[in-house]
Amino acid sequence: MPIIAVHHNPWHPGKDVQRLNAAKGNRICDLAPAISKPYICLVNGEVILRRGWTREIAENDIVQFLVLPQGGGGSNPLRMILMLAVMVFAAWAGPAWAGATYGAVATAAIGIVGAALVNVLIPVRAPSNSIASTESASPTYSVSSQGNSARIGEPIPVQYGRHISWPDFAASPYVEYSGNEQYLYQLFCIGQGEYDIEAIRIEDTDINQFAEVSTEVIPPGGKLTLFPANVETSVEVSGQEMLTGTPLGAFVANEADTKANRLAFDVVCTRGLYYANDSGSLSEMSVSFRCEARLIDDYGTAIGDWTVLGSEVIKAATSTPQRRSYRYTVSPGRYEARITRTDTKNTNSRAGHEICWASLRAYLEDAGTVYPGMTLLAVRIRATNNISQQASRKINVIATRKLPVWNPETGWSAPVATRSIAWAFADACKAEYSAKLNDGRIDLPALYELDRI
Numbered sequence: 019m020p021i022i023a024v025h026h027n028p029w030h031p032g033k034d035v036q037r038l039n040a041a042k043g044n045r046i047c048d049l050a051p052a053i054s055k056p057y058i059c060l061v062n063g064e065v066i067l068r069r070g071w072t073r074e075i076a077e078n079d080i081v082q083f084l085v086l087p088q089g090g091g092g093s094n095p096l097r098m099i100l101m102l103a104v105m106v107f108a109a110w111a112g113p114a115w116a117g118a119t120y121g122a123v124a125t126a127a128i129g130i131v132g133a134a135l136v137n138v139l140i141p142v143r144a145p146s147n148s149i150a151s152t153e154s155a156s157p158t159y160s161v162s163s164q165g166n167s168a169r170i171g172e173p174i175p176v177q178y179g180r181h182i183s184w185p186d187f188a189a190s191p192y193v194e195y196s197g198n199e200q201y202l203y204q205l206f207c208i209g210q211g212e213y214d215i216e217a218i219r220i221e222d223t224d225i226n227q228f229a230e231v232s233t234e235v236i237p238p239g240g241k242l243t244l245f246p247a248n249v250e251t252s253v254e255v256s257g258q259e260m261l262t263g264t265p266l267g268a269f270v271a272n273e274a275d276t277k278a279n280r281l282a283f284d285v286v287c288t289r290g291l292y293y294a295n296d297s298g299s300l301s302e303m304s305v306s307f308r309c310e311a312r313l314i315d316d317y318g319t320a321i322g323d324w325t326v327l328g329s330e331v332i333k334a335a336t337s338t339p340q341r342r343s344y345r346y347t348v349s350p351g352r353y354e355a356r357i358t359r360t361d362t363k364n365t366n367s368r369a370g371h372e373i374c375w376a377s378l379r380a381y382l383e384d385a386g387t388v389y390p391g392m393t394l395l396a397v398r399i400r401a402t403n404n405i406s407q408q409a410s411r412k413i414n415v416i417a418t419r420k421l422p423v424w425n426p427e428t429g430w431s432a433p434v435a436t437r438s439i440a441w442a443f444a445d446a447c448k449a450e451y452s453a454k455l456n457d458g459r460i461d462l463p464a465l466y467e468l469d470r471i
Contacts, residue, residue, distance in 0.1 A: 020075045024051045024083045046071040057085045104132030166411045175209040178442035180418040189247045195343040200401040205247045208393040212420040214435035221412045230400035244396040252378040259374050260359040267356030272380035274316035277350040280381035283309045286341045289370035291334035302335040305373045311355040424462050440469035
């Protein structure tokens, strides 16, 4: 009787084997397994292409269907094994079949034919859409327009020497209002390790020329004190007008598996607050509203009652838009929020009495500790006509990397600003983000001499 087997695990052929019953005279195609995974067929140890599956099985044939392993987007191990087998076979069969004179030609021909056969059996897979496969190159040497961006899921930069760089965002930028002034908060990652920063600029202008900008450099292991960085802004709240007695919301403030300890409501009176008198002067008007929140679980189900965080009133006699941020401390948790206008809107054409819910923010629990091992730059910008919105994304720094340097007499120093190739090489060998080699595996005396040259 012929032996028919389907091997579902090629790395352990004796395990997960499915035996099939067949008699002499059956065709291979009639016995092929009905599975979605790719597989190859071997008859007595030889690969049979699909066009040969119409052959009948002999009495003593051993037919094996070998399911091919599926990788996660990298190289296929079975393809590598088959290619190695082709090379070994070609090196032996070429001289044996063609002799010493034409052995090299025969070896090359066998290798080409064998590689083509492997490509038919196991074609090269196209790159997947995973983060690793779509990873882009560093923008440091890019000829495209420079600017700050969020490169989510991509490597944290490691710089050596002296660079002009447009650092990536280390957290989502956000805005808030204070005294009818708008402030933009941005946190940037300059790179792994320490840096000697000689200039911070907006485009080509030193940032110290802008009185409305404040900065803070946070070294590795330092704390950010200029503003909270771990802040989420709700995308559902985007300038909806508040109507009298009608709750606006509820909108989720922070994502699942996060805890907020402060909530912020931004409101804007888009036309100002006023009543235009017959004389042309403006009389004061007011608008009132109520901010509420309640706890929810990670599935968005309410687990608490609505709590009034604050009842607020805005008064003014101006046609200038009025913008306010109201921040409330809450017990740590996940929240949804709503807002309700509590006064009656004056619909007279002489009145500016509209109010909108501009944004909702959640300030997540944060002890002030920033990402370890990196140098960060915090920037707070007050909106004025001195800085355009486009310029706020053109912040760059001129910085030199600080690295330990080695001396045969004193050993390693504290990090110092250096452009040395030798100590950049040593850092690439030793760093936690790289090879993590110990000093015994690096030729430090040779690096020391190269550094002196």
